[in-house]
Structure formats: C-alpha cells, structure tokens
Amino acid sequence: MDRSKLRQFANLLVRVGGNVQPGQPVVVGCDVANAGIARLIAECAYDAGASEVIMNWSDEVCSQMKFLRAEEKVFDVYPDWAVRRFGHWDESGAAYLHVDSDDPDLMKNVAPERLRRHGIASSLATKEHMRAVMANSVRWSVIGAPSGAWAAKVFPGVPGEEALERLWEAIFEASRMNEGPDPVETWRRHNENFKARLDFLNGHKFRALKFRNSIGTDISVELPEGHVWCGGGDRARDGILFNPNIPTEEVYTMPLKSGVNGRAVGSKPLQFRGKLIENFELIFRDGKVVSYKAEKNGAILKNILENDEGASYLGEVALVADTSPIARMGLMFYNTLFDENAACHFALGKAYPSCIEGGGDKSEEELRDLGANDSLVHEDFMVGTADMSITGVSRDGTETPVFVRGDFISI
Amino acid sequence: MDRSKLRQFANLLVRVGGNVQPGQPVVVGCDVANAGIARLIAECAYDAGASEVIMNWSDEVCSQMKFLRAEEKVFDVYPDWAVRRFGHWDESGAAYLHVDSDDPDLMKNVAPERLRRHGIASSLATKEHMRAVMANSVRWSVIGAPSGAWAAKVFPGVPGEEALERLWEAIFEASRMNEGPDPVETWRRHNENFKARLDFLNGHKFRALKFRNSIGTDISVELPEGHVWCGGGDRARDGILFNPNIPTEEVYTMPLKSGVNGRAVGSKPLQFRGKLIENFELIFRDGKVVSYKAEKNGAILKNILENDEGASYLGEVALVADTSPIARMGLMFYNTLFDENAACHFALGKAYPSCIEGGGDKSEEELRDLGANDSLVHEDFMVGTADMSITGVSRDGTETPVFVRGDFISI
Numbered sequence: 001m002d003r004s005k006l007r008q009f010a011n012l013l014v015r016v017g018g019n020v021q022p023g024q025p026v027v028v029g030c031d032v033a034n035a036g037i038a039r040l041i042a043e044c045a046y047d048a049g050a051s052e053v054i055m056n057w058s059d060e061v062c063s064q065m066k067f068l069r070a071e072e073k074v075f076d077v078y079p080d081w082a083v084r085r086f087g088h089w090d091e092s093g094a095a096y097l098h099v100d101s102d103d104p105d106l107m108k109n110v111a112p113e114r115l116r117r118h119g120i121a122s123s124l125a126t127k128e129h130m131r132a133v134m135a136n137s138v139r140w141s142v143i144g145a146p147s148g149a150w151a152a153k154v155f156p157g158v159p160g161e162e163a164l165e166r167l168w169e170a171i172f173e174a175s176r177m178n179e180g181p182d183p184v185e186t187w188r189r190h191n192e193n194f195k196a197r198l199d200f201l202n203g204h205k206f207r208a209l210k211f212r213n214s215i216g217t218d219i220s221v222e223l224p225e226g227h228v229w230c231g232g233g234d235r236a237r238d239g240i241l242f243n244p245n246i247p248t249e250e251v252y253t254m255p256l257k258s259g260v261n262g263r264a265v266g267s268k269p270l271q272f273r274g275k276l277i278e279n280f281e282l283i284f285r286d287g288k289v290v291s292y293k294a295e296k297n298g299a300i301l302k303n304i305l306e307n308d309e310g311a312s313y314l315g316e317v318a319l320v321a322d323t324s325p326i327a328r329m330g331l332m333f334y335n336t337l338f339d340e341n342a343a344c345h346f347a348l349g350k351a352y353p354s355c356i357e358g359g360g361d362k363s364e365e366e367l368r369d370l371g372a373n374d375s376l377v378h379e380d381f382m383v384g385t386a387d388m389s390i391t392g393v394s395r396d397g398t399e400t401p402v403f404v405r406g407d408f409i410s411i
Numbered sequence: 412m413d414r415s416k417l418r419q420f421a422n423l424l425v426r427v428g429g430n431v432q433p434g435q436p437v438v439v440g441c442d443v444a445n446a447g448i449a450r451l452i453a454e455c456a457y458d459a460g461a462s463e464v465i466m467n468w469s470d471e472v473c474s475q476m477k478f479l480r481a482e483e484k485v486f487d488v489y490p491d492w493a494v495r496r497f498g499h500w501d502e503s504g505a506a507y508l509h510v511d512s513d514d515p516d517l518m519k520n521v522a523p524e525r526l527r528r529h530g531i532a533s534s535l536a537t538k539e540h541m542r543a544v545m546a547n548s549v550r551w552s553v554i555g556a557p558s559g560a561w562a563a564k565v566f567p568g569v570p571g572e573e574a575l576e577r578l579w580e581a582i583f584e585a586s587r588m589n590e591g592p593d594p595v596e597t598w599r600r601h602n603e604n605f606k607a608r609l610d611f612l613n614g615h616k617f618r619a620l621k622f623r624n625s626i627g628t629d630i631s632v633e634l635p636e637g638h639v640w641c642g643g644g645d646r647a648r649d650g651i652l653f654n655p656n657i658p659t660e661e662v663y664t665m666p667l668k669s670g671v672n673g674r675a676v677g678s679k680p681l682q683f684r685g686k687l688i689e690n691f692e693l694i695f696r697d698g699k700v701v702s703y704k705a706e707k708n709g710a711i712l713k714n715i716l717e718n719d720e721g722a723s724y725l726g727e728v729a730l731v732a733d734t735s736p737i738a739r740m741g742l743m744f745y746n747t748l749f750d751e752n753a754a755c756h757f758a759l760g761k762a763y764p765s766c767i768e769g770g771g772d773k774s775e776e777e778l779r780d781l782g783a784n785d786s787l788v789h790e791d792f793m794v795g796t797a798d799m800s801i802t803g804v805s806r807d808g809t810e811t812p813v814f815v816r817g818d819f820i821s822i
Contacts, residue, residue, distance in 0.1 A: 023482070032443040032468055039472050051482040057443055057468035061450050071434070071462040081499050085492040 001168045003040075008183055009143070009172070010040035012246060014048050016187045016233075017141025018095035019242040022049030027089055029056045029098040034145045041097055054089070060106050060147070067110040067118075075117040078125035086129035095242075096133070096140035103149030104334035108274035112303060115273055120307075123376035135353040135360040136234050139242040144171045144337055153334050174326050174338055175247045187243065194232030197251050197319075197408060201229040204400060206392035208259065209317065211344070213388045215265050216281065220393075221317050221346075222259025224371035226357040229253045237360055249326060249341035252318035254351035256371040258287040260314050267343055268382040270301070271334055277301050280381075287313045287373075289348075304348060310375025316347035316355075322386045322406030336380055343384030344403070349375035412579045419594055420554070420583070421451035423657060425459050427598045427644075428552025429506035430653040433460030438500055440467045440509040445556045452508055465500070471517050471558070478521040478529075486529040489536035497540035506653075507544070507551035514560030515745035519685035523714060526684055531718075534787035546764045546771040547645050550653040555582045555748055564745050585737050585749055586658045598654065605643030608662050608730075608819060612640040615811060617803035619670070620728065622755070624799045626676050627692065631804075632728050632757075633670025635782035637768040640664045648771055660737060660752035663729035665762035667782040669698040671725050677705075678754055679793040681712070682745055688712050691792075698724050698784075700759075715759060721786025727758035727766075733797050733817030747791055754795030755814070760786035 014020050026045040030038035042053040066074070089096075107115055123130070132138050146167035148160055154170070155163040172178055179186045208222045231251035233241045263283050269276040280294035280301055289312040294301050305312045318340070320327065326341040333339050351372040353359035359367060368374060390403035401409050425431050437456040441449035453464040477485070500507075518526055534541070543549050562574035569577065583589055590597045619633045642662035644652045674694050680687040691705035691712055700723040705712050716723045729751070731738065737752040744750050762783040764770035770778060779785060801814035812820050 032446045035443045035470060035472075039470070039476075042473050042476055046476065046480040052477060052485045053473065053481070055468075055470055055473045057466075057470070059446060059450070059466055059468065061446075062453050062464065062466045065450075065453055065457065066463060069457040070464070074463045079496075079499050081492050081496040084495060085490075088490050088492050 001165065005172070005177070006037055007040050007044070009175070009177060010037060011044045012175070012177070012183045012187065013041055013097050013141055013143045014044040015184050016243050017143065017246050018097050018139050019240055020045050020048040020050055020095050021240065023051050024049070025089070025092050025094040026050045026053045027056055027094050027096050028053060029058065029096065031099070031101050031147065032057050032059045033147055034099055034101050037099060037145050041099070045097070054094070060103055060149075064106050064110070067107060067114055072114075075114045076121050078121045083125050083129075086126060090129055090132050090138055094138065096138060098140070098142045099145045100142055100335065100337055101145045101147040101150060102335070103147055104153050104271060105149065105274040110273075112273070112300070116303065116307075120376065131353075134350070136236045137360065139236045139240065141242060141244055141246060142337055143175065143246045144333075144335060146171065150335070154331065170329065170331055170333070171338075173329060174333075174341070176325065191233040191241070191243070194251065198229050198231055201251065201253075201402075204392055204394065206400075207395045208393045209402065210391045210393065211264075211383065211388065213267075213383075213385045215267060215385055216263060217265045217267075217383050217388075219260065219262030219264050219284065221314070222256040223253060223317075224256040224259075224356060226370065227253045228355050228357060228359075230352070230355055234354065245337060247326065247338065247341055249324040250318040250320045250345075252316055252352075252355070254355035254372055255314045255317050255346075256287070257313050257351075257373040258371065260284040260287045264346060264381075264383050266381050266383065267385050268332070268339065270379070270381045271336070271339070272300050272304065272379065275300050284314075289313075304377060304379055307349075307377045308375050310373050311349050311377045311379075313348070313373045313375075314346050315349045315351035315373040315375065315378060316345075316380070318345050318347075318380075319390065319403065319408070320344050320384055321408055322384065322388070339382070340380045343382040344388055344390070345380050345382045345384065347378050347380045349373065349377035349379055412576065416583070416588070417448060418451050418455070420586070420588060421448060422455045423586070423588070423594045423598065424452055424508050424552055424554050425455040426595050427654050428554065428657050429508050429550050430651055431456050431459040431461055431506050432651065434462050435460070436500070436503050436505040437461045437464045438467055438505050438507050439464060440469065440507065442510070442512050442558065443468050443470045444558055445510055445512050448510060448556050452510070456508070465505070471514055471560075475517050475521070478518060478525055483525075486525045487532050489532045494536050494540075497537060501540055501543050501549055505549065507549060509551070509553045510556045511553055511746065511748055512556045512558040512561060513746070514558060515564050515682060516560065516685040521684075523684070523711065527714065527718070531787060542764075545761070547647045548771065550647045550651065552653060552655055552657060553748055554586065554657045555744075555746060557582065561746070565742065581740065581742055581744070582749075584740060585744075585752070587736065602644040602652075602654070605662065609640050609642055612662065612664075612813075615803055615805065617811075618806045619804040620813065621802045621804065622675075622794065622799065624678075624794075624796045626678060626796055627674060628676045628678075628794050628799070630671065630673030630675050630695065632725070633667040634664060634728075635667040635670075635767060637781065638664045639766050639768060639770075641763070641766055645765065656748060658737065658749065658752055660735040661729040661731045661756075663727055663763075663766070665766035665783055666725045666728050666757075667698070668724050668762075668784040669782065671695040671698045675757060675792075675794050677792050677794065678796050679743070679750065681790070681792045682747070682750070683711055683715065683790065686711050695725075700724075715788060715790055718760075718788045719786050721784050722760050722788045722790075724759070724784045724786070725757050726760045726762035726784040726786065726789055727756075727791070729756050729758075729791075730801065730814065730819070731755050731795060732819055733795065733799070750793070751791045754793040755799055755801070756791050756793045756795065758789050758791045760784065760788035760790055
C-alpha cells in the first residue's frame with residue numbers, strides 16, 4: 001500500500017479519530033505485525049503536538065499461544081500493575097488510538113472457558129477504565145488495518161499479498177478514504193451529515209421504536225426519558241469532538257432496559273471469538289431474553305446470555321441505512337468495527353452512559369434507575385434488512401415513519 | 412536464516428540462558444522487528460513448562476522518535492505502574508529473557524541531557540528490580556539478534572539482506588552455536604571450562620592484580636576480602652544454574668572501591684549511546700578517577716564520570732583471553748554483550764553484589780562497608796591487548812603470573 005495514503009489514514013485517526021491536542025499524551029495500541037502503520041500514527045501524533053506517544057504492543061501469535069498453552073490459573077488474574085497503568089493514562093488525559101487487525105479465527109481452538117474466565121477477570125479489573133471510555137471521559141478511536149490471517153478470511157483463496165492489498169482497499173473504501181483528496185475534510189462533512197438525522201430523532205423524543213421486516217423481526221423497543229441519539233463524532237467531557245470509530249455509519253441510543261418486547265431475528269451471522277452464530281432469533285419480554293434459538297453455535301449464544309444478569313437485556317439500538325457504503329459493498333469483514341455499519345442492530349449488555357442526558361456524570365445506580373442496562377459484555381447483532389421498516393411512537397401515541405424499505409425517510 | 416537453527420538459538424536462551432523451570436512465568440523482552448525469534452522463544456519456554464509467557468515489546472523506531480520529539484518533562488518520569496510491573500514479575504519468580512538488537516547509533520542525534528535524565532529517573536525507579544537482577548535473585552539472560560540498522564553498522568556497504576545474514580552468522584559464531592550439533596551440550600562444556608579458571612583465582616584470593624601493557628596501562632587493582640570470581644553460568648538464589656549472557660567469555664570480580672591506583676588506557680573505543688569515546692585514558696588514585704583525557708568525545712566520558720559519586724570508581728574487573736572466539740573474530744559488534752568478550756576490561760560504576768561472599772543477602776550499607784562500589788551506572792571499557800600481562804599479588808606479597816602475553820597462564 002502506498003505510503004502517502006497510509007500516512008493520510010494514520011493522520012485521519014490522529015486528527016479526526018482521537019483529535020489529539022497539543023500537550024496530550026497518546027497511547028497507540030497495535031499488533032507488532034502492523035508496526036509500520038503504528039509508527040506513522042506516532043509521527044502524526046507528534047505532528048499534532050502530542051506530549052508523548054506510548055506504544056502498547058500486542059502480538060496475536062503470542063496471545064493465541066498463551067490461551068492454548070499457559071496454566072489455567074493465569075486466566076483468572078488481571079495484574080494490578082496493568083489496572084494502574086490504565087489509571088495513570090486516564091488521569092494524564094491520554095488519547096487512546098487503536099489499530100484493530102485481529103484474525104477473526106484466532107481463538108477458534110481455544111477452550112471457551114478460558115476466554116470466558118479471562119474476559120470476566122479483565123472486565124472486572126478494568127471496569128473504571130472502561131467506564132471512562134464508554135462515558136467519553138477520555139478520547140479514543142479505533143481503525144482497522146489488515147493482517148495476513150484476517151485478509152485470508154475475508155478473501156479466501158486469494159494469494160497472500162493480493163488479499164492484504166484488497167483488504168486495505170476495502171478498509172479505505174469503508175473508511176471514506178476515497179471520497180476526496182483530503183479525508184479529514186471528508187469526515188468533517190460526514191459528521192455534519194449525521195447531524196440532520198440526530199436532530200430529527202432527538203427532536204422527536206420517541207417513547208418507542210417498532211421494528212418489522214420480512215424475515216420475522218417484529219419488536220417494540222422503548223426508549224428511556226432523556227435518551228440521546230448519538231452518532232458520528234462524539235464530544236468528550238472536555239468538549240472536544242472525536243470519532244471513536246473509523247468507519248462509522250450508525251446512529252444509536254440506549255433502550256429502556258425493561259421495555260423491549262417481541263422477536264429479533266439475526267439478519268447476519270453473529271461472530272463471537274472466531275465462531276459464527278447463525279440463523280438465530282431472540283424473544284424478549286419486558287426487556288429480558290426469555291427464549292432463543294440458533295441453527296449453529298447456539299451454545300455460544302447461551303454463553304453470552306449467561307455471562308451476567310445484564311447480558312440478556314439490550315444496551316444499544318442502532319440504525320444504519322441499507323444504502324451506507326459498507327452495506328453497499330456487501331463484504332463480510334468478520335469484524336464488528338466494519339460489520340456493525342452494514343445493518344441496523346441491537347447489542348446485548350452494557351448501555352453507553354453518553355446515550356442519556358448527563359449520563360457521563362451519573363453513578364451506576366443513577367443510570368440503572370433511569371433504565372440503562374449494565375453488564376460486563378456488549379455484543380452487537382444485526383437485524384437490519386433491505387425491507388426493514390421502523391416506526392417511531394411518540395408519548396401521545398402518534399406514529400412517525402423513521403425507516404422505510406431499509407433506509408431513513410428523507411430527513 | 413534457517414528456522415531450525417533459529418529455534419536452537421531460542422532454545423539455548425530458554426534452557427541455558429534463563430534455565431526456565433516448569434511452572435515458572437517468563438518475560439520476553441524483544442523489539443517488534445524481531446517478532447519471529449521472540450515467538451520461537453515463547454514456544455521453547457512453553458515446551459520447558461513455563462506457566463505463562465509475557466511479551467514485553469519495544470520498538471526502537473518509536474523509542475528514538477520519543478527521545479527526539481516528546482516534551483521535556485517526560486524524561487524525568489518513570490511511571491509507578493511500570494515499577495509495580497517489575498515488582499509483580501520479580502515476586503512471581505519470573506525468568507527474564509531479553510533479545511538485544513539495538514541500533515548502535517539509535518540515540519546519536521538525541522540530546523545527551525534527555526538520555527541522562529531518563530537514565531537517572533529509570534535507574535532510581537527500578538533500583539529494587541535492578542538489585543534483584545544483579546544479585547541473581549531472579550534468573551535472566553540476554554542474547555543478540557540482528558536488526559537492519561545494527562547489521563549495517565557492523566558491515567557497512569554490504570547490502571541489507573546479506574548484512575543481516577552475516578550478523579546472524581557472527582552472533583552464532585560468538586555464541587558457540589557452531590561447535591557441535593547440540594548447543595545446549597556445547598554450553599555445558601563451556602561452563603565447565605570456566606570452572607578451572609575460577610578455581611585458580613578464587614583459590615589464590617589475591618590481594619591485588621597488577622595490569623601492564625605496551626599502550627600504557629599500568630595499574631594496580633586491589634580486591635576486597637571475600638571477593639568472588641564469577642563467570643560462565645551463575646547460580647541464582649534458588650540454586651538453579653543460569654547464564655545471564657550469551658555469549659560470555661569473561662571471568663570477573665569486584666575491585667576494592669578505594670584500592671585502584673595507576674593508569675588505564677582504553678584499548679578499544681568505548682561506545683556510549685551511539686557515540687564512540689576514542690583513545691582515552693583514566694588516572695586513578697585511591698580508587699577515584701582523578702584525571703582523564705580522550706582524543707574524541709571526552710565530554711561524553713565526563714558525562715559518565717559525573718553521573719554520581721560512584722561513577723568515577725570501578726565496579727568490575729574482568730579477564731578475557733586474547734584467544735577467545737570473539738577476540739579471534741576481530742569484529743567490532745558495537746554492542747557490549749559481544750565486545751566485552753573481546754578483551755580484559757574494567758567497568759565504571761556499580762559492582763555486582765554476587766562478586767563478594769554472601770553479597771546477594773547484604774544491604775547496600777554492608778556492601779559499601781566491604782568495599783563494593785555503588786552507582787546508577789555500570790559502564791564497561793576495554794583495556795586488554797595481545798601483550799597484556801597480569802600479576803596476582805597475595806596477602807603475603809608473593810607474586811603469581813595470571814596473564815602472560817594476553818592469555819591466561821595454562822591453568
């Protein structure tokens with residue numbers, strides 16, 4: 001891939017993603033296999049005035065080896081120093097820039113119990129940090145960059161170098177890198193386009209949304225009073241705009257935990273730690289999943305739902321037009337950062353505090369009292385189709401179309 | 412380089428270097444550019460029964476960028492979480508395996524003041540850990556692996572890939588990888604060969620050694636009562652043998668801090684953070700450097716000597732035969748791990764506690780009272796030549812030849 005284009009991409013992450021400010025420390029998370037792009041990010045961050053760029057390297061080969069070969073006890077421990085590290089970075093006002101290049105199948109042969117125990121240990125230990133991230137107390141952003149294994153999964157049968165190149169092209173297309181000479185300017189416009197949709201939804205303050213399509217989804221999702229639709233750029237607590245995800249095409253808010261009733265049918269497979277849960281559906285009553293089925297990997301779905309109390313309630317409802325670039329590409333990325341932008345979706349588990357008025361300043365108890373779901377998990381699943389209709393129901397009972405045939409009514 | 416040979420090398424580090432035991436955690440320190448060898452080390456460590464292999468990645472490109480571009484204040488801080496990380500690893504009984512591939516010129520354009528301040532901050536913060544390392548409370552080992560920049564420095568003008576390959580060959584030759592089919596067995600014999608020399612020196616309990624050669628070195632180095640000559644494999648506090656350095660050809664002990672008198676002339680350039688101090692000499696009186704000169708980079712030598720009080724006293728005296736493999740190769744590696752095995756040398760700064768009887772259990776005060784030097788620095792410089800003579804002086808005044816014409820008398 002052309003170095004100047006890679007540098008533009010790195011710069012997009014720094015300027016639009018984290019919106020790094022002079023004097024700010026920056027933490028770059030990246031796999032060692034993508035050191036090239038990580039170094040470009042570091043360069044761009046210093047150009048933006050970063051006080052220091054701290055590299056937080058990972059290596060998926062060694063991670064997999066650990067999950068396959070380390071002693072059992074390792075997976076119940078998340079070391080104290082690593083918790084303090086996040087605390088130190090959070091307190092110093094760091095921006096977190098992350099490059100995601102995970103092999104979707106990396107953990108395929110790992111005992112799910114090990115992943116579950118590690119997931120619980122790390123979620124509990126890093127709860128404060130994750131709260132800071134989800135409440136936008138810190139600025140953070142994630143982009144994708146291909147690894148050999150990921151490219152081979154997306155383009156099976158294509159020779160290695162060509163598959164890498166094609167995945168770069170797909171990531172650039174999805175990330176709106178090809179819409180003009182200056183991606184930073186493209187994203188400024190992209191963020192403006194979000195505004196009209198957010199203004200419509202936040203202006204209506206719907207009591208509920210009703211989703212219906214031809215594959216069986218028929219569900220009413222109540223929204224809590226004071227809910228906020230978010231999307232595109234977010235404003236961090238310091239008032240500075242940033243884009244947590246590149247790409248992003250969704251507008252989203254939190255459902256009322258106890259107000260979800262009906263049937264949600266998965267419109268695409270749910271990828272979880274290298275396994276695909278296929279042709280599944282969930283039945284909700286008063287917010288809770290009361291039954292479910294899946295043609296494939298139902299046991300994994302069960303595992304997700306049983307993680308904790310909140311894992312069987314919704315924490316996010318997101319609207320994505322069937323005409324969005326990623327939906328149009330029709331490519332399965334096997335990566336949520338991309339695939340969640342291909343269709344309307346819900347998430348099981350934790351709600352984003354920023355999706356309710358003043359949520360970033362509220363305690364866990366206050367958020368719960370307002371109807372927000374809490375959990376150690378946050379797992380997206382797609383329900384959107386080309387014939388999805390969504391109707392907004394106001395407090396006075398008035399019904400307003402929101403989606404017709406898979407796309408926003410023209411707002 | 413042939414993968415099976417690389418794997419043998421990784422295995423040498425695991426089995427002979429750290430001597431990893433079943434159930435032991437292992438910390439692997441490596442540059443991201445050498446991820447291939449790091450992963451082989453991780454594999455071999457799990458084969459040896461490691462409970463967990465923790466990767467501690469670095470990237471010299473980003474390190475250099477930080478030293479050149481980060482804010483000044485960064486260099487006075489060593490974060491608390493990083494101190495606790497070492498504490499956690501030390502307490503869990505981890506073995507530290509490190510792959511050194513530093514570009515010798517990496518810090519050439521960095522302001523020395525930044526390096527000095529960073530050096531002081533990190534030395535002070537990691538004092539406990541460094542004490543554990545130097546006292547062999549933990550097992551640790553360092554090998555070399557080429558980087559492009561390092562290979563280009565050692566073989567200037569040789570094309571990239573060929574230079575890398577030649578540096579691998581040189582590292583293997585220096586590390587005694589070519590002496591037989593099984594490097595682990597070669598090193599068992601190598602460690603046995605050290606024993607005769609150590610028995611001779613430790614049996615004599617010399618009061619002093621007198622060094623003299625034709626380039627002007629003429630110096631008497633007193634040794635403290637209870638000094639211990641070490642070399643080759645060390646025994647960690649848990650009684651398990653390990654080899655902190657691969658390669659290693661030196662036998663070494665600590666001088667009596669106040670007992671060094673005379674003139675030491677550098678026989679090879681002293682490489683310090685990418686710069687070469689050339690044609691230098693130091694005059695010692697009652698242990699302390701009272702004057703010095705250098706034809707090139709005398710200011711850097713001054714900087715070293717002024718680091719702290721102990722930096723102008725010796726902390727190590729080491730004997731290396733002029734017939735050792737690395738001396739025979741006649742190659743300047745620009746890396747102390749290798750170059751210190753090319754000639755007899757002294758070190759300015761901290762003495763190894765293991766070089767005095769029971770030193771690993773003694774406090775800083777006790778070590779000082781026994782005549783050991785303490786400092787935040789430990790900087791080797793070469794004095795050995797092909798005509799070096801060394802004479803041992805016993806407590807009763809008897810003189811015994813130790814080195815004649817650059818080599819051990821036949822022991």
